[in-house]
Amino acid sequence: MKQICVLLSVLLVVVSSCPDGGFNCTSGECLPARLVCNFKKDCEDGSDELFCGSCDFEHHSCGWNSSSRTASYRWRRQMANITSVPGLDHSTGNASGHVMHVAGEEGHISSTAYLEYFVDNLAALGCQISFWYYLYNNSSSSSSSLNLNMIRSPPIPELLHISKSKTDGWEKATALIGNQPGGYKLEFSFKPPYKVAIDVMLDDVMFENCAEGDVPAGSHQLSCDFEEDTCSWYHDRTASLLWRRENGAYSKPTGKGYFMLISAKNNLNISSAARLISFPRPEGHVTCVSFLYHIFGNSIGSLKFITKLSGEEETVVWMRSGTQGNKWRFADLTFDSGKPIQFIIEAVVGGTQGSIAIDDLKVYSETDSCPAERECTFQGSLCGMLPRPFANSSWSRSMGGVEACHRLRPSHRSHSGDRTRLLPECPAVEPACWVQSCGDDCSDGAHPC
Numbered sequence: 001m002k003q004i005c006v007l008l009s010v011l012l013v014v015v016s017s018c019p020d021g022g023f024n025c026t027s028g029e030c031l032p033a034r035l036v037c038n039f040k041k042d043c044e045d046g047s048d049e050l051f052c053g054s055c056d057f058e059h060h061s062c063g064w065n066s067s068s069r070t071a072s073y074r075w076r077r078q079m080a081n082i083t084s085v086p087g088l089d090h091s092t093g094n095a096s097g098h099v100m101h102v103a104g105e106e107g108h109i110s111s112t113a114y115l116e117y118f119v120d121n122l123a124a125l126g127c128q129i130s131f132w133y134y135l136y137n138n139s140s141s142s143s144s145s146l147n148l149n150m151i152r153s154p155p156i157p158e159l160l161h162i163s164k165s166k167t168d169g170w171e172k173a174t175a176l177i178g179n180q181p182g183g184y185k186l187e188f189s190f191k192p193p194y195k196v197a198i199d200v201m202l203d204d205v206m207f208e209n210c211a212e213g214d215v216p217a218g219s220h221q222l223s224c225d226f227e228e229d230t231c232s233w234y235h236d237r238t239a240s241l242l243w244r245r246e247n248g249a250y251s252k253p254t255g256k257g258y259f260m261l262i263s264a265k266n267n268l269n270i271s272s273a274a275r276l277i278s279f280p281r282p283e284g285h286v287t288c289v290s291f292l293y294h295i296f297g298n299s300i301g302s303l304k305f306i307t308k309l310s311g312e313e314e315t316v317v318w319m320r321s322g323t324q325g326n327k328w329r330f331a332d333l334t335f336d337s338g339k340p341i342q343f344i345i346e347a348v349v350g351g352t353q354g355s356i357a358i359d360d361l362k363v364y365s366e367t368d369s370c371p372a373e374r375e376c377t378f379q380g381s382l383c384g385m386l387p388r389p390f391a392n393s394s395w396s397r398s399m400g401g402v403e404a405c406h407r408l409r410p411s412h413r414s415h416s417g418d419r420t421r422l423l424p425e426c427p428a429v430e431p432a433c434w435v436q437s438c439g440d441d442c443s444d445g446a447h448p449c
């Protein structure tokens with residue numbers, strides 16, 4: 001009889017196991033292992049995402065484990081009525097629901113309770129983690145600290161720091177994770193004030209907008225002055241560098257309020273690049289983009305505006321390299337795409353001294369066309385300018401080396417002999433430029449090229 005039972009067990013294992021190390025959903029299907037904990041329910045019953053961090057703690061801990069250094073002061077999955085306050089679970093609203101809990105009276109001098117979860121997979125651009133917490137303290141006004149850290153190499157600054165003596169009820173907190181490659185640990189740490197007993201509870205931890213294709217609400221807000229945050233521009237966490245949001249009052253370049261910045265440093269790899277990425281904008285609109293940029297320094301790299309159409313490779317559509325003087329300059333771009341279009345703003349360090357900054361991004365749709373460029377380098381268009389029809393010679397847009405470029409400065413606005421007139425200033429360090437075709441009478445020093 002025993003042998004028959006063993007045989008049946010073996011048969012069951014054979015029937016239920018999946019080929020090539022695949023995952024066997026409890027609803028019966030087999031999945032490739034890579035679909036487990038990829039933030040999306042692929043099994044019919046969602047069993048591939050059961051132990052993947054999102055958790056109401058009602059049945060188990062969903063992959064979260066206590067990693068406290070001391071045996072007694074630690075996170076435990078317990079019924080919400082373990083304390084009289086709040087006494088109610090956040091998920092279910094009743095006393096028999098479950099939460100993660102640290103018992104305050106267990107604390108010693110410098111006690112800290114840790115709770116950790118390993119993230120294996122790359123998350124999507126807008127990925128965030130949200131959770132509800134409760135701090136119960138009836139004796140002290142000293143603040144405890146509840147932190148959420150990302151433990152990986154190189155170290156990442158803490159995702160979230162909450163410093164409070166107590167909460168009036170369950171409170172929600174959210175921290176952005178972004179398109180962070182997998183292979184790190186998320187760690188809650190709770191540290192009470194010195195010699196004070198505070199109970200803390202955690203419930204309904206959720207990974208949100210983390211699956212490929214997830215689009216966060218409000219992701220269309222691409223016009224941004226960076227005064228509060230980066231609006232709907234997301235840091236590319238797979239890049240080697242991050243843009244910093246800086247206040248002009250404290251750093252160069254000077255400017256009003258906040259802007260986004262990268263700085264070259266001696267100890268920074270010159271190929272390091274920082275990228276801000278948008279979610280795709282819908283097709284079928286003329287999209288106008290304008291921004292201010294500041295590229296200044298003896299040894300500084302380049303700023304690129306990149307587009308990515310759905311299903312295609314990235315394309316650099318605008319670039320400035322090397323110092324552009326200690327001033328903010330304008331960039332004005334127009335896009336008319338038949339496919340959803342994604343924007344990427346990339347700064348490459350490129351050198352050892354200097355900085356690249358952007359500010360006052362404006363992104364909007366037009367039914368017809370966008371305003372003319374305010375600073376023209378003739379890279380993409382004639383910037384709305386036309387040669388005067390009665391001129392004796394004519395200007396044409398052509399390609400050439402830097403030496404061939406006609407540098408239009410304010411002093412050149414009225415061309416000698418009034419033959420040809422071009423109005424905007426042209427920084428002209430670009431390969432495309434204006435050349436003047438001269439006839440036999442081209443002897444007035446107009447010096448076309």
Ligand SMILES: [Ca+2]
Nearest residue numbers: 035038040042
């Ligand atoms: Ca999945």
Ligand SMILES: [Ca+2]
Nearest residue numbers: 056091098203
């Ligand atoms: Ca719960």
Ligand SMILES: [Ca+2]
Nearest residue numbers: 225257258359
């Ligand atoms: Ca600003």
